[in-house]
Amino acid sequence: MSIESVFLIGGSGFLGLHLIQKFWEVEPRPEIHVFDIRPLPDRISNYFTFDPAKIQCHVGDLSSKEDVSKAIQESHPTVIVHSASPMHGMARAIYEKVNIQGTRNLINCAKEAHVKYLVYTSSAGVIFNGQDLHNADESWPIPEVPMDAYNETKALAEEMVLKANSDSEEFYTVALRPAGIFGPGDRQLVPGLRQVLKNKQTKFQVGNNDNLFDWTYAGNVADSHVLAAEKLLDSTTRDSVAGEKFFITNDAPTYFW
Numbered sequence: 111m112s113i114e115s116v117f118l119i120g121g122s123g124f125l126g127l128h129l130i131q132k133f134w135e136v137e138p139r140p141e142i143h144v145f146d147i148r149p150l151p152d153r154i155s156n157y158f159t160f161d162p163a164k165i166q167c168h169v170g171d172l173s174s175k176e177d178v179s180k181a182i183q184e185s186h187p188t189v190i191v192h193s194a195s196p197m198h199g200m201a202r203a204i205y206e207k208v209n210i211q212g213t214r215n216l217i218n219c220a221k222e223a224h225v226k227y228l229v230y231t232s233s234a235g236v237i238f239n240g241q242d243l244h245n246a247d248e249s250w251p252i253p254e255v256p257m258d259a260y261n262e263t264k265a266l267a268e269e270m271v272l273k274a275n276s277d278s279e280e281f282y283t284v285a286l287r288p289a290g291i292f293g294p295g296d297r298q299l300v301p302g303l304r305q306v307l308k309n310k311q312t313k314f315q316v317g318n319n320d321n322l323f324d325w326t327y328a329g330n331v332a333d334s335h336v337l338a339a340e341k342l343l344d345s346t347t348r349d350s351v352a353g354e355k356f357f358i359t360n361d362a363p364t365y366f367w
């Protein structure tokens with residue numbers, strides 16, 4: 111079964127543009143719909159080869175039933191990819207609104223519209239509570255005391271998505287947990303490093319300079335979403351991914367502080 115139409119929530123964001131690119135490269139090319147609280151950026155880097163005029167944009171709020179239902183009805187998606195979230199470092203209320211209420215709203219709207227497949231962008235941070243992680247895998251539990259509101263609400267949203275996986279309702283879900291993402295269009299990592307230089311804060315050092323952190327290239331993260339969608343759609347591979355979570359990384363998640 112091929113992907114006829116994909117609905118990319120958060121598609122105007124950093125990872126979102128890489129998701130558009132990777133679904134654009136799928137043969138046969140699906141219809142690509144973006145649902146985001148803001149439109150696609152006016153200027154898109156030459157790195158991307160997709161034609162923005164062929165991407166159908168629906169501007170709306172994930173936590174609004176009206177916005178999400180209307181856009182899903184207009185798009186008839188084969189698969190939904192939910193990669194919307196407020197950035198790290200904001201107030202708890204905004205995470206609760208988007209990651210908790212928004213994800214719950216999406217699951218309800220998707221089921222109502224009989225969409226069968228949902229891929230959720232979680233985060234490797236859901237298992238991090240500030241302690242070093244060595245060779246962690248998917249069997250590691252979510253910490254009882256979360257690191258912060260971002261990671262806590264990402265974990266709760268992931269749990270909702272995975273619990274919604276149901277054979278009897280023919281609704282199949284998977285959660286992907288990238289670590290820090292880098293690549294063209296990044297809005298956090300390199301801009302943050304530039305700001306440190308601009309502020310002349312380069313004399314500060316955290317730890318003894320042996321710290322390790324896990325980074326994943328944005329194109330690889332986007333590829334993993336396409337693969338996850340394809341595996342969910344294929345009845346011969348579905349059981350290996352449905353209801354599961356996967357770290358997306360070049361190695362086992364590593365956070366040494």
Ligand code: NAD
Nearest residue numbers: 120122123124125146147171172193194195233289290291
């Ligand atoms: P981003 O901020 O560039 O993109 C997120 C998009 O979600 C934005 O376009 C934003 O407008 C949209 N959005 C936010 N609230 C919304 C709402 N209420 N309704 C509709 N759209 C809304 O962030 P990103 O770095 O591309 O992150 C994408 C996903 O990957 C997020 O779920 C994030 O938690 C996850 N993630 C990111 C990293 C990283 O290092 N960037 C690491 C792990 C996981």
